[in-house]
Amino acid sequence: MATTELIPRRAAAQVAAALADTRVVLISGARQAGKSTLVRVVAGDRLADRRDLDRAADRAAAIADPEGFVDSPELLVIDEIQRVPELLLAIKVSVDENPRPGRFLLTGSSQLFGMIAAPDALPGRMETVELWPLSQGEIDGTPDGFVDAIFSLGPELRHQSAVTRADYAARIVRGGLPEATTRDDARRRERFFDAYIQALLDRDIRQLSDIQRKGELRKMVRLLAARSATVLGANSLESALGLSRPTIARYLQALEEIFLVKRIPGWSRNLGTRATAAPKLVFVDSGLASNELDVDGHALLRPGAPFGPLLESFVLSELSRQRTWCQQAVEISHYRDHSKFEVDVVLENRAGQVVGIEVKAASTVGSDDFRGLRRLAERLGDDFVAGVVLYTGASTLPFGDRLRAMPVSALWQVAAP
Template identity: 50%
Template sequence: MREAVDYLPRKAAYQVKEALADTRVVIVNGARQTGKSTLAEHCLAGREDVVRRYLDDPLTRTSAHADPSAFLDVPATMLIDEVQRVPELWLAIKNAVDRDPRPGRFLLTGSARLLGLSTLPDSLPGRSETIELSPLSQGEINGAPDGFIDAAFTEGDQLRMSSSTLRRRDYLEMVARGGYPEAVRREAPRRRAQFFKSYLDDIMSRDIHQVAHIQRGSDMRRLIGALAAQTGGMLNYSRLSSDLGVPLGTIRDYIGLLEVIYLIRLIPAWSSNATARALATPKLVFNDSGLAAHLLTGITNDSTTGGLIETFVLGELHRQVGWSRTMVRLYHYRDRDGNEVDAILEDNAGRIVAIEVKAAQTVRANDFRGLRLLKRRLGDRFHAGFVLYCGDQQLPFGDGLSCVPISALWTQGV
């Protein structure tokens, strides 16, 4: 068993343990270095009925390739780490759980969106549950509730919070730190920068080549840098193709690969019958704000700073979507008239919580323009609207609208 180093409790641990109790195959999926193996070990700690297989070990990997069925033939729960390294195991796992449907047969970890890989021969409908492990949230780092989504849908704009002691520089430090456990542990900026450099080198030399063969690694590196400069903005494939001198089809393929390995995330556009002029273009954000900030070192302007803080906020919201009691989906909104809202949370009843993100320490009435527009168009479906900003106070700005410090994302709890 591999020992955890300075383990920080993860919100996903409860989800994994709950799934193991009633689901045959549980998959912990996510980016490299988010702590998937550590989480899996933590969830199985103290159990004697566990067999562990680590596919980063060459001998273990050779055994799995040689005879997948024999490799899996054990009566206990099996933990398979980095399962995407041996795609042949997938059908063997499917056959094994079809013959023996007991829950908790397999706990798998992987550093790619496994069910989207073309190398996998089949999915596991009805047999598996996938839990995405993102970089650490601020609540996980600081031991805070991380309950903004539940609070917003329960209390509307009447959140109960005291003044925040954080200022813009504090949020920018959080943005630059990001949430990869190893980056969080490294307090010196120079050492953290070395981690991000090594991380990107590993992405290029290992992760990308595990899921696809690319002809020109230099084009991929240039694309990653260009995407960092646009994080928090609308994705424009044609502009990227023109700016980089890379064919449009290649840009689309490469962005798809970067999604598969969890380097970036596309936030889908939101629309309804009441917002017929909405655009369908997704918003692009990096999975970790610290990595994006590293790529933008030396490039500082209002656009990049605003994009990084928005990436940070959307990342915190995305993490909470995974564990909040309120089942919601995360979108963004923009229409043909230039009206936009940075984040839209929609629950199963169709209620909307809309969020605008500002990198400033003050808020103006005009910052609520997009929120007011949606409120007028949606009527009773509009539950609450917030401007999250770098200031210290929660203040009302009309019925159902308020500004709150960004720290409300992790200090709120219901």
């Protein structure tokens, strides 16, 4: 549903808390994910100076006189800090001389520590808050509490859902970029996505890396969308793209640094089995991935459509959003062992407790869908909290000890205990 209202962001509380005790706070995330709006909300009535490095005049001043540019008695907000990474050294000098908290609030659309020519970037002086596109809970005004709930309640968690397969398909193709969520007209949303990708490749990639063959990079983006939520095989990418492995690795790094894609690492523990180290790849926004595959909500429901991979990518990106604000400190990975037992998502907290999640596009679930989760439960013993198959049906169903089928919408409709 389109809306022009300001949507409250869960990251706002994190940013405010960080400003209270940290000298420099960075809001990092994809372009047009809502960083500038979040800054305005958090800054509120504070006295603050603001600079935007997307503006040519501000950028020229920053390059000419970095120390003077960051000299401010009030909170200084600097948008798109990656445009002039040399400012980080001037900020470091400034906060060392005056270490009071809340000196600088930065935003960036590229991962600072991966940038070419970035200086030693404020270790011990800066906290980074990761801002993803809107979550489904932020859009709907629902709790987004699944991660905390499943670790707290385990298999006792229950959820009933009225969300249909068609509703899930519509959510996948819409994604969470604020501008896209305001466009009910599918064609207008497609034009936004097309322009968004082109701008990333034309501007942000050029700033980060010396990539000359943009046509091949564009082809790679489409190929990665077609392989979303699958384990990345370097050999298959080499043969499909006709590029060397080092070139592919450089392109992937650049796409990750501009927050277009995210790699989900393979999970392993000393379990007496060999787990794959190859990562899975997901798009940060499912709407962008769907657009790259030329599918809308109706097409996604047809036989042979990539509903399953896009739904898994959608779930992984929702969980990645949620881990940035939930009370449980969790890592997200996937599992595949030498016997080819697989689990789509592994959540592990700092106590070593694990929740395994499988994603199924079907509205019914069978015992075979729990094959990988049973294997993980056997290996982990008491550290295995629960195994959940997220599916497009309506009810929570038991499938054995600590194993449950649960509607996908539990991700954003369940409240944390």
